Amino acid sequence: MSNWWRGMVAGALVSGGVAAFVRRRVTAGTSARTRHRSETLFAYHAARHKILILGAGFGGMAAALRLDEQLGNRGDTSVLVVDRDSALLFTPLLWTVADGRADPNDVVVPIRAFQRGRSFHLLHANVEGIDLDRREVRTSAGIRAYDYLVVALGSVTAVPSLPGLRERALRFHTPADAIELRNHLIDALENAHHTVDARERREWLTFVVGGGGDTGVELAATIRDYLQVGLLAEYPWLVDERPRVVVVGRAQRLVPMSSPTTSSAVERILRDEGVEVWTDVAIEGVTERAIQTSRGTIPARTLFWAAGITAPPVVRDLPVEHARNGAVLVDETLRVPERPEVFVVGDSAWAFDGVSGEPAPPTAQAAGHMGEYVAEAIAGLIAGQQPTPFRFVTRGRLALLGHRTGVAEVFGHAFQGLPAWLLWHGYYLSAIPAWRNRIRLLTSWLLAGLTGRVTAQLRLGSSTGAEEISEAREPSQVAS
Numbered sequence: 159m160s161n162w163w164r165g166m167v168a169g170a171l172v173s174g175g176v177a178a179f180v181r182r183r184v185t186a187g188t189s190a191r192t193r194h195r196s197e198t199l200f201a202y203h204a205a206r207h208k209i210l211i212l213g214a215g216f217g218g219m220a221a222a223l224r225l226d227e228q229l230g231n232r233g234d235t236s237v238l239v240v241d242r243d244s245a246l247l248f249t250p251l252l253w254t255v256a257d258g259r260a261d262p263n264d265v266v267v268p269i270r271a272f273q274r275g276r277s278f279h280l281l282h283a284n285v286e287g288i289d290l291d292r293r294e295v296r297t298s299a300g301i302r303a304y305d306y307l308v309v310a311l312g313s314v315t316a317v318p319s320l321p322g323l324r325e326r327a328l329r330f331h332t333p334a335d336a337i338e339l340r341n342h343l344i345d346a347l348e349n350a351h352h353t354v355d356a357r358e359r360r361e362w363l364t365f366v367v368g369g370g371g372d373t374g375v376e377l378a379a380t381i382r383d384y385l386q387v388g389l390l391a392e393y394p395w396l397v398d399e400r401p402r403v404v405v406v407g408r409a410q411r412l413v414p415m416s417s418p419t420t421s422s423a424v425e426r427i428l429r430d431e432g433v434e435v436w437t438d439v440a441i442e443g444v445t446e447r448a449i450q451t452s453r454g455t456i457p458a459r460t461l462f463w464a465a466g467i468t469a470p471p472v473v474r475d476l477p478v479e480h481a482r483n484g485a486v487l488v489d490e491t492l493r494v495p496e497r498p499e500v501f502v503v504g505d506s507a508w509a510f511d512g513v514s515g516e517p518a519p520p521t522a523q524a525a526g527h528m529g530e531y532v533a534e535a536i537a538g539l540i541a542g543q544q545p546t547p548f549r550f551v552t553r554g555r556l557a558l559l560g561h562r563t564g565v566a567e568v569f570g571h572a573f574q575g576l577p578a579w580l581l582w583h584g585y586y587l588s589a590i591p592a593w594r595n596r597i598r599l600l601t602s603w604l605l606a607g608l609t610g611r612v613t614a615q616l617r618l619g620s621s622t623g624a625e626e627i628s629e630a631r632e633p634s635q636v637a638s
């Protein structure tokens with residue numbers, strides 16, 4: 159084993175182990191806790207304090223776990239969490255699915271695992287509407303009333319209505335998108351391989367990412383990394399053809415929410431990795447063979463869109479004041495003005511630190527803080543105390559920027575290159591709240607390092623339509 163590998167294994171294990179120890183209080187899934195006891199709908203409605211949490215992502219789960227700590231023993235309180243999915247998607251680790259080092263199952267944690275030994279309840283249903291006047295939520299499993307409501311429904315990628323954009327731009331938000339990214343890159347290389355037209359080949363080998371924020375830069379770096387490291391073994395001609403990856407940002411610098419020093423480091427690392435950086439440039443439209451920008455046209459067949467998020471429709475439809483991206487404008491206690499029983503957290507909220515006035519960023523870290531804060535605020539309200547303003551102090555930022563490189567700002571200290579890459583892996587390995595996932599991820603990453611990354615396409619479409627077609631045909635009609 160080379161020194162580099164020893165360093166990587168030791169670094170990931172040590173940092174993962176130490177941080178996991180600290181975080182054990184929120185660990186779910188493998189602890190020897192007592193079994194969860196279910197509750198009837200009647201019991202929920204009969205509870206004196208009905209707390210309804212919409213969404214079991216970073217914000218919603220943090221609220222449920224902290225409420226359990228604060229109010230778990232109270233017989234007159236019921237906490238119900240509603241989500242359309244049965245698993246928490248740990249988005250920061252999606253990059254390692256897209257770059258062929260991990261499996262989609264490695265980055266999702268079943269939410270029922272969090273219930274063991276805890277008293278909150280789960281309803282697997284779609285949230286269809288919120289009636290603030292009647293204090294009721296309409297779900298696909300019926301209506302649920304509430305005394306306190308926590309809206310934690312996250313966000314979706316915002317795609318503006320520029321010519322061709324909504325039809326052609328690829329998104330990156332889910333495990334299916336991560337698999338689709340791999341599929342798409344392989345399709346593009348195969349198309350480039352068999353075309354005899356040099357211009358068309360360059361188009362297939364050019365990949366544009368719209369958005370110079372955190373997601374955009376990590377997406378561009380992941381594409382570059384998967385092409386250079388993951389697919390090179392199967393497509394050795396890539397060495398001569400040199401695919402082009404371009405990240406296009408509207409702001410004057412990349413990751414504008416970070417410090418100027420971090421922005422410069424991100425730009426330098428991306429350029430070193432072979433990513434072209436276009437800042438202060440707007441994408442204006444996309445056709446089958448080109449991306450139009452304010453700086454000119456890029457001949458390319460692929461555009462990924464990662465320039466902004468918007469609140470989901472059920473949040474945008476709320477008759478309250480919204481920010482431009484549809485998130486709900488909340489007060490310093492994360493409540494909807496004039497609705498003291500309604501809290502909004504995470505990406506669905508447009509929130510500010512109650513003391514500094516700084517905006518809370520749309521990150522998993524901020525969503526978790528907000529979830530914990532509202533849980534304590536609700537527990538306080540039930541005990542007759544008014545909440546103090548919400549405070550958000552970031553622990554730092556981490557970004558994966560390609561092969562064994564990245565940037566990190568942790569408690570005021572900056573790291574770049576391999577140390578940042580190791581920190582990223584160690585931190586997120588510890589942060590995913592289940593030992594099963596940690597072990598699976600570490601094994602997947604090590605295996606990918608030793609035996610190579612996943613380079614097989616995986617089509618996730620259903621076969622239902624195909625069966626109907628083949629049944630409708632007579633055997634004689636089928637070509638041999």
Ligand SMILES: Cc1cc2nc3c(=O)[nH]c(=O)nc-3n(C[C@H](O)[C@H](O)[C@H](O)COP(=O)(O)OP(=O)(O)OC[C@H]3O[C@@H](n4cnc5c(N)ncnc54)[C@H](O)[C@@H]3O)c2cc1C
Nearest residue numbers: 213215216217242249250285312504505520521522523525
């Ligand atoms: C690719 C990617 C990488 C990221 N990397 C990072 C990172 O490195 N660090 C970081 O801090 N942040 C990162 N983020 C941002 C982070 O994922 C979000 O800020 C965070 O998930 C917000 O938490 P939330 O609780 O508001 O929403 P979510 O965690 O998205 O949870 C929302 C929940 O609501 C449910 N839901 C939505 N609509 C409905 C409905 N109608 N009915 C029922 N249920 C519904 C969803 O199923 C989901 O479980 C990343 C995001 C992406 C897309």
